[in-house]
Amino acid sequence: MKKILLVLLYSIPIFASMHVTAAYPYIGELVKAIAHDKAQVNVIASASSDPHFVVPRPSYIGMLRESDLLIINGGGLEIGWIPPLLNQAHNPKIIQGAAGYLDLSSYVKLIDKPASLSRAQGDVHAEGNPHYLFDPYNIPQLAKVIMFKLSTMDPAHKSEYHANYDVFAKHWENKLGQWEKTMAPCRNTQAVQYHELFSYFLKRYGIRTVATIEPLPGISPSSKHTLDIINQIRTDKIGIVLQDDYHEPKTAQFIAAKSGARTIMLSHDVGGQNDTLDKLFDTMVEQTCQR
Amino acid sequence: MMKKSLLWLACTCALFASDTELEQLKKQMAQLQQQLSEMQKHIQTLESAPSVTVSDTGSDEEMLEKMASKSEKPSVTTLLPDIALILNGGYTSRNVTNTQYTNASIPGFVNSGDMEIPFNSKNGFNLNYAEVAMSSTVDPYFDANAIFHIHGDGTLEVEEAFFSTRALDYGLRAKVGKFKSAFGRVNEKHHHAWNFEDQELVNNALFGPDGLGGEGAQLQWVAPTPFYLMAGIELFNGNQKQGFSGKESATTAVSYLKTSTDVGNATLLGGISYAQGNSEVQNLNSTGDIIPDSFTSYGKTKIYGADFTLEYPLEGYGSLIWQNELMYRTKDVATMTQKQAGYYSELLYRIDENWATGIRYDELYKNQNEILSVNDLHRTSVKLEYKPFEFSRFRLQYNQDHSRYIDDQAKTIHELMLNYTLELGAHGAHAF
Numbered sequence A: 001m002k003k004i005l006l007v008l009l010y011s012i013p014i015f016a017s018m019h020v021t022a023a024y025p026y027i028g029e030l031v032k033a034i035a036h037d038k039a040q041v042n043v044i045a046s047a048s049s050d051p052h053f054v055v056p057r058p059s060y061i062g063m064l065r066e067s068d069l070l071i072i073n074g075g076g077l078e079i080g081w082i083p084p085l086l087n088q089a090h091n092p093k094i095i096q097g098a099a100g101y102l103d104l105s106s107y108v109k110l111i112d113k114p115a116s117l118s119r120a121q122g123d124v125h126a127e128g129n130p131h132y133l134f135d136p137y138n139i140p141q142l143a144k145v146i147m148f149k150l151s152t153m154d155p156a157h158k159s160e161y162h163a164n165y166d167v168f169a170k171h172w173e174n175k176l177g178q179w180e181k182t183m184a185p186c187r188n189t190q191a192v193q194y195h196e197l198f199s200y201f202l203k204r205y206g207i208r209t210v211a212t213i214e215p216l217p218g219i220s221p222s223s224k225h226t227l228d229i230i231n232q233i234r235t236d237k238i239g240i241v242l243q244d245d246y247h248e249p250k251t252a253q254f255i256a257a258k259s260g261a262r263t264i265m266l267s268h269d270v271g272g273q274n275d276t277l278d279k280l281f282d283t284m285v286e287q288t289c290q291r
Numbered sequence B: 001m002m003k004k005s006l007l008w009l010a011c012t013c014a015l016f017a018s019d020t021e022l023e024q025l026k027k028q029m030a031q032l033q034q035q036l037s038e039m040q041k042h043i044q045t046l047e048s049a050p051s052v053t054v055s056d057t058g059s060d061e062e063m064l065e066k067m068a069s070k071s072e073k074p075s076v077t078t079l080l081p082d083i084a085l086i087l088n089g090g091y092t093s094r095n096v097t098n099t100q101y102t103n104a105s106i107p108g109f110v111n112s113g114d115m116e117i118p119f120n121s122k123n124g125f126n127l128n129y130a131e132v133a134m135s136s137t138v139d140p141y142f143d144a145n146a147i148f149h150i151h152g153d154g155t156l157e158v159e160e161a162f163f164s165t166r167a168l169d170y171g172l173r174a175k176v177g178k179f180k181s182a183f184g185r186v187n188e189k190h191h192h193a194w195n196f197e198d199q200e201l202v203n204n205a206l207f208g209p210d211g212l213g214g215e216g217a218q219l220q221w222v223a224p225t226p227f228y229l230m231a232g233i234e235l236f237n238g239n240q241k242q243g244f245s246g247k248e249s250a251t252t253a254v255s256y257l258k259t260s261t262d263v264g265n266a267t268l269l270g271g272i273s274y275a276q277g278n279s280e281v282q283n284l285n286s287t288g289d290i291i292p293d294s295f296t297s298y299g300k301t302k303i304y305g306a307d308f309t310l311e312y313p314l315e316g317y318g319s320l321i322w323q324n325e326l327m328y329r330t331k332d333v334a335t336m337t338q339k340q341a342g343y344y345s346e347l348l349y350r351i352d353e354n355w356a357t358g359i360r361y362d363e364l365y366k367n368q369n370e371i372l373s374v375n376d377l378h379r380t381s382v383k384l385e386y387k388p389f390e391f392s393r394f395r396l397q398y399n400q401d402h403s404r405y406i407d408d409q410a411k412t413i414h415e416l417m418l419n420y421t422l423e424l425g426a427h428g429a430h431a432f
């Protein structure tokens, strides 16, 4: 009993700093860039697992119970795992519709919204492609949204949030210039990807996705579909096959071996070797456009 | 378009041009083409740049509002409840007849003729149910859920129908209506979310096929601790099928404490639960035998539960889960206080996004009762699951069942079940 009381006492914050929970690592990075030490940031998902199917753990409930602000990617990406966690966290500050619930997808334009909806088409993203993080031009926009949100909720540190944003935005603009240069020679080329995960990135730099290794979203590769892709790569001289790090890479490697295309393994979020947003995009740019 | 007409122009001109002029033209063409592709690049950049440009005036809150993309208006249909339809059924084969199976008993727990078998009760095809689940936020203060089972024989059952609070402070949430108790690890789960096709033996023997629950109220509290700690209390009307008295003013109270922590990649989850209610103490006749369905006074039924789960994620979509639960019950009846206990232990191996397998051992290991004390009631199950897709699942399960008596004789039942579960409609999000 004494122990429980101690734990309870410890968890009451002595310095009132905001508790922010980010659904994905990249959101956590953005919050840290804007808030520095003015907010405590917890991240739920990791870069090593499928962002569509994060396995809910009870420890996340503890995280959410204590949060003042929850920031999600939105666009239906978290639909399979955030609702039950929120439902069990009993925290009215961060439920949908509350001030502490920030859905970043409402601040960007989603591409590839399906004209009609049927699960015969696989696990389609009904609201459009939610992987908008991979358009590097969206990043400062997201940072700005987070800056305004933090300033609204914690006006005492408003000037710091604004100043940090300015530094971040300037730095990012530099990076955008570099990436634009590196990617330029690859404009008007074609690519194959496993899932329509990197579509925003490819579209941004003028690379067309001509096929996905999964026949339909959420459906494992079939041999017929795989052979079709190999033929398409041969006839259309497609150079690259983009593979995420949570689906099995064997099919992509098989396709590459049979067709001569280059397989590129890409992280889908900040973590592991790409432990900053800069590195995530640096690697993506370097790997995709090798000339 | 523009590119094409330019090319055409260049070609027609070339017909009338001399060699040197041609060279010059070629050069100019190349320049033009380069300019064009630069323009295209520019257009693309403009097109896909964040469409919102914001004038830097206004409070932070106003700025946020301005930045929100206003392209889509929510439609009225988003105000309808989320509706999901779940179909479950399959083919079953046992080494006993349907009549023998439905009249079997679990000595000391379920009498012959009292057995309820809602799922896979017949040899041959079974449509277990079409489940209709609806849920929605009512208003800023309440959420509501209703889950119905339409069985193959046409009967309709309200599995759950309740509302819960959204806006209570201090980590509290209340629930009122008809619902399943959160006692232990699996009691709260619906059939299609069970790890095996049939209920864990100890749950079935103590609470019956619907589990502990019913019309009642619940209050849960999530502690403000850095790890997960949850406490809850519940009150239900007493129910005879769940081992309590169903007489008027007989209430069953449930309480539990659950906690979890992550150790490296692994998740540990544990809980203790307690349920208490009235039991019925029956009348005895002149020779000292129980008069069935008679009632003199209330006794007590107490159930103690403990559960422990270890979950370890593997590469990709794989995982390894070891789940265990133990229950102990004391129940006052006419001549004695029954003491009964059972447990299960199951090991589940998810291989990838398509395949999973698992093994389960169930046992009722303590069985002091006034009818027939049998202590070797146990069952072993293995399963293999295939999921072509997130919303469809096929499961093959084999049971070697030593828990049932047929005509007061122990009988080993072998059963083989092949089942399908299809989920349509709103995304079924599952808790851990």
Ligand SMILES: [Zn+2]
Binding pocket: A052, A125, A130, A131, A195, A196, A197
């Ligand atoms: Zn996706």
